[in-house]
Amino acid sequence: MSENMKAVPLPRRYFTPAVIVIAAIAVVGLLFVLARLIFGIGAVTNLSNEFPWGIWIGIDVAAGVALAAGGFTTAALGHIMHKEEYHLITRPALLTAMLGYTFVAAGVGIDLGRYYYIWHPIIMWNGNSALFEVGMCVMIYLTVLYIEFLPIVTERFIGRVNLPGFLKKFNNSIDKLLRILDKGLDKTMFIFIIAGVVLSCLHQSSLGTLMIIAGEKMHPLWQTPVLPLLFLLSAMSVGFPMVIFESYLTSKSFNLKPETHIMSNLGSMVAPLLGIYLSFKIGDMVIRQTFVYLTEFNTASIMFVIEIVIGIVVPLRLFLSPQIQKSPLGLSIAAFLVIFGVFLNRVNSFIVAYTPPYIFENYFPSIGEIFVTAGFIALEILLFRAFVMIFPIVSVPQHSGTKAKFSIRSV
Amino acid sequence: MVDESRRKFLKTTALVGAGITGLSTKTVKAGPKNILDENRMGVLVDTTVCIGCRKCEWACKTAHDLPTQPLDTYEDRSVFEKMRRPDDKALTVVNEYAARETEQFPLNVKVQCMHCDRPACVSACIVGAISKEENGSVIWDTDKCIGCRYCMVACPFQIPAFEFEKAWHPEIRKCDFCFERTKEGKLPACVEICPMEVLTYGTRKSLIERAHQKISLYPDRYVNHVYGQYEVGGTSWLYLASRDFAELQFPKLGTNPAPGVSEAIQHGIFAYFVPPIALYALLGGVMWINKKKAESNKDKEVHHE
């Protein structure tokens, strides 16, 4: 089946009404970023000495990293387990991961008080710090992701470098460079693919370690020594749902036939992963006897129950149902619930669960924070659309691929 | 062909592994300074003596070149109506807790960095900018700071403050135990000015001894608890009080060091980079086996045809 599928650029009209709305959000978000750079963090956010971290860390970074897990899970499945039929989803997943991590970096960048010192951890090491580990891993992994993406760039441009004006004379040498790059990458790519998976496992779990040091300041429903394991397991279980959901959206958006076969195959792998995650989550709760906090009717207990029931239990049941397995829509709804669950878990862990000893005013994100976060997500969607249109990312059946503006370079 | 690629594969893997191991030894050494000198200094705060004159607040601001109102404005006691916390503009503040029915005076409690023996901020700081010095101070190198505020998340006492309103070069600020002053043999500014000697400066060891002596001399005056002796593995600043510390809004903390299990987990995952390298090798092996299997399958298919 996959033999006649081919990744091609999907040339379409870029701006549709939905895209224009998204672009508007992105512009507002960028304006707030500008405001943050000019007037400082305090002027744009509701952050304070009580709540030093807000949604820029909780959503942009923590949830962003988790939801970009599709990259490493599909890489593990497609390349390491060598299941060739999944190769056609590795590219969209890789793109999502690459863009996702780029915006994680951007999110960190604007949240840092001194963003211009973002390179400091590279030379100033603190092996005890979970954040150092996360920072280093994300930096390296981002590089790895860019390297992994390079073959797609070379594939797109080898033999087609066509710079305008006086740059024309560089066309030949750039083409040569791309070819060398392509050849070198082809031979060494496995190093980066394995490294990518290892790095992901490391920082996905370390992201959990991050909040352990908050100790008593974190609500006991979430504060546990196995937090890194829970983060890793949840990242693993959200990887495929992310691919399913985004493949569904892409197919809708670009008017393609959804890859039902691959989606349901991926879906069948979600249930066990989700099951393991759920059992660890419940087991941890039972062992630490934190279920007593569920009897208190407050934000924390409600959010925890939503996270478990709607984010894990319901999609787990859906993924186990044969009817859902066959329906792309059903699968993507189930996938969305998993995504929602993990997203909520990250928000809960970093924001809802964080209760410092002295609170003057509870934290709720400001308009600026919300727009920056929404703007980054919007920007990510816009870039995804642009990349899919420029680069050979999405696989389409060969016969329908004739719409392509460019002829595809033969391998 | 297969042999060659395998050799190449192993070679690269080994190379990568060796490279990372080389770095790992560096990492171990690169941990931030956390000296626990036997004669490290501390301060014993006897809250039962404090009269809430807030001279320490003035002295602290003056010593740290922070803007301050003139000295005589500090006698205004209306500031006690609200609970205050140290921030980037006031590294120490005094709060007042109303006298109970059986007491004549309200209790005043000075708040500042506790200067933990095993500080969470030192462990947390991404660039290792914060360090525990020989004399007990927990200080930081502001040139290293990237403004990530992880130290604020980590601190169990909610002490480090951040200059949120500064767009360029904001700083983390907290009590530095007057490191620059003590280096010259001077006392911390607050200790020096305190009229009542609520703040007794001395080696942590002698302060603990003195604190327990006070408790046994005046059992009616103090609760039998030296806050900071065991909290989060011990702090350089120690407190005595006439009522339960929870009533004075001191966080109730265990005796485990503040970084908690996070360092253990961190070092467990990264024990000399063995687990990551092992995972790398394992995944490499799996990949190689699967690739070989797929190739042989293809070969078979070709042969069958």
Place this chain on the structure above:
Amino acid sequence: MKKLFLILLISFPFVINGQSKFSTTHSNQNLTCSSCHSCTIPTKENPCIKPCPRESMIRVDQKPEEGPRIIVIDKLRDTDIYAPVKFSHLAHAEMSDMTGGCRTCHHYNPPGNVIGCSDCHEVSRNRTDISKPDLKGAYHQQCMTCHRSWSGKTDCIECHAAKEKADLKPVKAKDEKAKRIHPEIKTPDKITYNTKTDRGKLVTFYHNDHTDLFRLECSQCHSNESCAKCHSQIKKPADLKITFAEQHKKCSNCHETKNNCNTCHSNKETERFNHKVSTGFDLSKFHSKLSCIRCHTTPAKFTGLNKDCVTCHGSWSWDNFNHKITGLVLDELHGELDCESCHKEKSYASPSCGDCHDDKTYPKEKPGKLIKR
């Protein structure tokens, strides 16, 4: 460790020396070992000296005027941000009569001269011995305990002048030249205590009877009182929870307080104590100037005394009694009679005239001339 040992070794002869000198002075001072040492056998290595304050080591018995009048506290002038305080020692010494006397402040003083704060408390705050406050801390802890309790103020300018404004006088220093003693205290005549007990809520206390009639000195009752007792701006110590014994302590010096609650407790205000009404023995005539203890020799026991004069005075005769004291100078005729000729009763109450005179009765006719006493 080595260093410490060396220091010990070098100082050994001095320690021996000091020790012997100390021992001789110690024995002269009538002190028990436990006044200073916490263990039974102190050694040179472990002298187990008790930390200050050592309550039993206080020997200050001076009258207020024996001490200095004004002390300028300027030992800290180099480092302090405020100008030195002119401390009116005399005024404070006089006031301390009502609290604990000199020992209120001089909480450690071995026999000999009265020692000042700086004899024990170190001037430098940066020190190794932290078993007692430094001088600045000692001063303020001493002063503020009272000052804050009665004024409720902690303002520095109450006692200090600011250094940079040395011409500005502190609030308290305005009458430094005056002989500062406590202004006259207007004593209440009657205080009615509303107590919490069920059996007799009210205790009517006639304050001036205790001072005038019973001749109690102020300090006999007001011996351990803080200024706040009267001056408190914050909270009256009377509100504090105290035990039964503490509550009745002042009365139980003279009254039996464990039983007989009704003696003082009643449901309505009680009358002023009147010796004549309560006991039938009129003090006003001849005994008004006596202190209670002259007759009621056993403390807290006031009943069972015989009202007969002879109980105290023995039998009267011309040798030990001048009749003029009664306000009646006997005429010559009666002046030669034995006392018992007229005073038949042992109480020497009204005389009977019937033995000699049929037609005369006392007090209609008098055996002499009345004079003004």
